[in-house]
Amino acid sequence: MSKYKIKVIDSSNTYVFTDLGGSVLDSLIAFGYPAPYECRNGNCGECKVKLVSGSATGTRSMDSGLTSDEKQRNYILTCSANPASDIEIKYNVEIQSVSKKIVDVEQAQRISESRVATIRSINRRGNDVLILCVETDEQMYFEPGQYVDMSFDGLPKRSYSIASCDETNRKFEFHIRIFDKGVVSCHLNNLNDIGQKVALSGPYGIATLNNAPNHHSLVLICAGVGFSPIKCIAVEALKHEPEREVILILFVRNNSDFYDNDAIQMLENNYSNLQCHRIQNEKKTEQLGII
Template sequence: MVEQFAFTVDVKSVANKQIPCHPEQKMLDAFLRRGEWIPNSCNQGTCGTCKVKVLSGTVAHPPTPDSVLSYQEQEEGFVLTCQSVPTSDVVIAVPAADKPSSTGHLLRDMTATVLQMQTTATDTLTISVGIDEPLEFSAGQYVELAIPGTNDVRQYSMANPPSQSNVLEFHIRRQPGGLATDAWIFDSLTAGDAINLTGPWGDFVYDDDDDETGMILLAGGTGLAPLKSIALHALTVNPQREIHLYHGVRRSADLYDVEFWESLARNYSGVRYVPCVSREHWSGRTGYVGDAMLADFDSCRNYSGYLCGPPAMVDAGVKAFKRKRMSARRIRREKYTPAPALINA
């Protein structure tokens, strides 16, 4: 097999490295399989985090919307490494970015066995899968599940902490008409089935630099999954850690893991659990998670914030944190890609 090579320059985290890249292999995939970090998040060409500048050589890539890479950036030679395949030896420069302190795990392919599938809320499953070789990952990262019979994948964050590396937990919400959920996971997947995974992916991770601060976690729907991993990991590091978890859903029937969080709050004095329902009145907090947080805190100056969920929820939550003076460098976020973009029915 003829290998093509992408050469990197001018990056503090991956300076002057030569990374072999197989034909048809995306540059980001090649980097992460070698344990070389490049900023990345969605691996779908929608966030722009993985952009690099091609200094010489050629790459093939699908059209990039200017909402992701501006027209000027594209003119200047910027491409998305998660979408670009080298068609010659290339030299790239990666924009300087702060490397999360806890990334750098080798990306790899795995086969897992479904151990348990449990309906935990309306149209929501919690699935546990076992893998033979432990997966090294950072709390907050995700894997891609290959949809059988297709070339498509779907992304699900680990809800388990990294210390539990042989059994992975995923929270999966049904997407009506979804190729992965309606046509596979909710339809025919069952305990004992084998599934193929690739991971870990993503820069939305627990940051060791924040070990001393209190944490405020804002989750929307199954955005709870990576925040569960982050909270459990943080408590492993420091059982006294102050953690406020706000979980937002539309209706009370959409809430899940309630007993788990209530029990965590009973057993760890620093943990506080606040479920929020936005579309119906019920016995608990009503409204959006960002508004609930705003009402509860006079200042977020000494806290770090983690948000995961639909884009509107994350954007509103970030604004709320900033209103309460949380430092921008302590805000970490992951937006779920809107479902219609993922459906190939």
């Protein structure tokens, strides 16, 4: 672990974190800071910050997330920049509240380290979804709604949400959409070697089940494999808050998108406080919208 410090200034507060090695973004995520990002490969620019003081390496000439002017004004991309000294960075965007999610250095270090998992099964559901089940060599504790980074030898890292976990905290399920040119998803779709090793780091993410009073309904909205973290959150709420109304709204394009319908029906049969609404639209449209 590096001795460097990362001082973060946002619209509401100032935080000081320890560099855990790797990129600035990796360290911020491990500590639970809700740093904005999207692609994590230098293209989108969502993670850019002003480097107020100190130095950082790793910004690449091909990183299209920064303009030439921004580079001259000392902006960096946290996904590709590595601290080369104590640094101070400033966000120019609104950052959501982080108070209860910040963890200590020891816990953040555990999160940032990789653990080995073994692929136990891969099953195809619907037209383009894989249900991947892995077993870790050691326990991994997480909050429903979190995700992990998954790395296969020779392939780029991918982030996948945890759909379920057994009582041992070692067997995990992930839902992965197959893309025609998706390097990792196509690799998994063609994989015959059950038992292959995969590296997991995390868990990451702060979009988790909170401790709202039971009389507040829990409304969960998702589409496609976005059901993966929602499934985990719903099961946790139904198991531990039996009096709480849980409303699941699932958007799909066609019947094949109901890829985990058996699991949903089982939840409906077992929990009277669950309402599930399936909304299907097979019509092509030029309309765009935001939920």
